Amino acid sequence: MVGIIGPNGAGKTTLLTLVNGLGKLLQGRVEVLGYSLQKGCPAFLRRRIGYVPQIQNIDPRMPVSVREVVMMGRYGRLGLLRRPGPADRRVVDSMLQLVGMSHLASRPIGHLSGGEQQRVAIARALAQEPEILLLDEPTAALDRRARVEIMTLVSEIHRSRHLTTLMVTHELKTAAAVCDRLILMKEGRIWAQGTPAEVLREEVLDLLFGGENMMENAIALQ
């Protein structure tokens, strides 16, 4: 499990989305699952990568249910002109159960709280049966309780499924607790990388955040 941390505008999300081809590669080289990505990520590869984007406002009137959103994770694997079968429904049910959202399966997705929508997004990404899971600030804009719940869920999923996970986060404390490796980014470059103990040292953070967030980071590290 790799955590990507750094100040705003460091290129964390860009790095994450280059892996699944949503970000545009201007120069350099990206290699994913043995394939070299020159012009974006082809559909057959995107299907093998689960992606949870940053929480976005979903129209509460959106005519799509929670179960349908999770089923969307199966659509890429199914391919065009094929309808979901019993096997797909079983996968969706088990993913809903895994994230604890079975009881809200028939609700319109827009009626759920931010934390619940994030659980559904994780279930959808897992319904793809991915080989890599990408999480873009999965706990941003959530209250403290929801943040802890989501991070516990992400950590459990990683441990139980041995799923390669890349996570962009602002929370140094949780990143240190759940990630095996951390990548610190600034101005589009990797500033430091290694185990949390190697990376989260005061002098590194001081350089990374230019002193401005030192106080907050120190509190977060305690």
Next chain:
Amino acid sequence: MDLSILSYQFMQNAILAGLLGGVACSLIGVFVVTMNLSFIGVAISHAAFAGALCGAWLGFNPLAGAFLFSLVAAAVIGPLADRGEFNPDTPIGIIFSVTMGMAFLFMGLLPGPKTQALELLWGSILTVNDRDLLLLAIVAAVVVSLVVLFFKEIQAVIFHREVALAVGIPASLIFYGLLFLTGSVITASLRSIGGLLIFNLILNPAAAAYQLTYNLPLMFVLSSFFGVLSTWVGLFLSCLFDLPSGATIVIVSAVIFVIAASFSPKRKVKKWREEVSAGPGKVLF
């Protein structure tokens, strides 16, 4: 009321045009409403109108001009909406004003009486011929088939284009396909509903259906029903009171929207959201 009017060929054609145009427009409307493309749709429909007048001015088939212009408008506007990082309202507004300017320029340049131009502007469902009907039938059949065949892809793109792309769906292809389909439906309905009014028939039935359900397949069905209801009731009222047919159809569709909005269960969305956050409660349809 004297129903003998129904035995006339022109009336039967109008009823059929109402059915086909109502279904095609209102199905397209579901994409427009759920994907917040209202302004884009208006711009495409006015581009089609300008193209039709350009065709009439240059002496070729107005519908070919309408089709060409709407496709060009979709191809120009699509990438603007695609960027996502800024609101495309201003550039689309400029394109909209340019197409309107072009439409009235071509209308001014048209020699002789402007009957054909006005017909394209207001529409004339009572004068549709077999060729118009055939075109409408083909477009309606294509729209219905595409919605049925690619329902799951369309649903994912409606929900979230980035997510649709990430799960391996050709989301951009589907999005541009929907824009081009909008252009085709507008072109095919131009003669019967009119360039100025067509977009209302696209928007209103779907907006009414959006008020009433959280189920996307049901929204497609309700929208088609409201679309056909608007054209048929509008046609009936226009004959009864000797009113312009296109305008009457659009007003009926607006009335249906107002009724749907007044009875909409989604007006209480905020309250329900709070209930859902508090814990499991009633199941919504």
